[in-house]
Amino acid sequence: MNFNVRSRGDHTSNVLTQQVKTYLEEFGLTYDEEEPEIVISIGGDGTLLEAFHQYSHRSDETSFVGVHTGHLGFYADWQPEEIEKLVIHIAKTPFKIVEYPLIEVVIRHTNEMETERYLALNECTVKSMEGSLVMDIEIKGDHFETFRGDGLCLSTPSGSTAYNKALNGAILHPSLASIQMAEMASINNRVYRTIGSPIVLPEHHTCLLKPKNDVDFQVTVDHLTLVQKKVKSIQVRVANEKIRFARFRPFPFWKRVKESFIAE
Template sequence: MKFAITSKGDQTSNMLMQKMRTYLLDFQLEYDENQPDIVISVGGDGTLLYAFHRYRKRLDKTAFVGVHTGHLGFYADWVPEEIEKLVIAIAKTPYQVVEYPLLEVIIRYINGSRESRYLALNECTVKSVEGSLVMNLEIKGQLFETFRGDGLCISTPSGSTAYNKSLGGAILHPSLEVLQVAEMASINNRVFRTIGSPLVLPSHHTCMLKPINDVDFQITVDHLTLLHKDVKSIQFRVANEKIRFARFRAFPFWQRVRDSFVCD
């Protein structure tokens, strides 16, 4: 089996990365940063997001597993005290593959330039560089509303506990093949109206944003911040690709939610 390890970059994470690499090599596993079968993320959720984007072209061949070295994360199943146990599991135990849906983002341009395509593990946000965001929001090709406000957040179920939650979005189990649209400070008065609630769309529905004004947009895809000009439309749907996690034990999602947001 080929493996690679990504680290948050702090002293603790780097030390654990080196220790795990040494242990796995002792078990005759091959270190390969270019074509790994399994990628171990040492750090937090941000570290795993980085690893996901680095290996986004190998999602059907690479599985991910996380070790968290800071606060409890949703993508990291293991703690530093368990790395010997994890190493033995990787080297000796066939792992279960759990697949979670991703968000596909396609940006098309007025000038006919080649469209841009991105995959998000957590979410994509759209804001206007200047002033309020004004967009027509279409669902399955039909106009749903004209949004006016600070911005929109389109998230995966995996990302529903991140920025989406802070916007009042619902927490969704990561196995659901849906996407969620949440508003950022929408403008609602006698002239302007938005739904005012998060929308959950199934995998066979497409969400499309079409600008009303000729402005530039700040678009984030997970941790990446992008500036786009001459935008004709931004399309969102559940991607055909999925992220694959290597599971060596149960992943109690609702317990993780409780520990993160409810328990002291």
């Protein structure tokens, strides 16, 4: 089996990365940065997000497993002292595949620029580079509202515990293939009216954002920040692709939520 190891870059993560690489090669696995079947992420959720984007084109072939060397992460379920146990599992145990939904972000332009397509594991955010964001929002091809405010956050269920939660969005279980849209400081008056609450769209509903003015936009896709010019529309829907996690033991979602936000 081919594998790759991604490190956060700090001393502890780098040492563990070298240990995992050495151990797995001793078990006869092949280190392969181009076409790994499994990627071991050592760091935090940010490290796993970076690993996912490196191999998002291999969503059907590459699985991920995380080791956290800082605070408990939602995607990293192994601790540094369990490295040897994890290595033995990877080398000797057929693992279970757990798939989480992703969102597809398609950005179209008014000029000759090519259409851009991205996949997000956590969320996509849209903000204006000049003043308030003003967007017409269509759902399934019908006008839903005209938004005016600081910005919009469209998240996956697994990303609902990240930026979305800070915007008072709901926490959704990753088994629900859906998109959640949360507002950032919307302006409501006689001209602009928004729903004022986060909304959840099922996988067969497409959300289309259409700018009302010709300004530049800051679009984030997980950890990536993109400045977009001459935007015609931003289309967001549940992607056909999914991220694959290698599970060697139970990793209950609600237990992670409790440990991260409630447990002392």
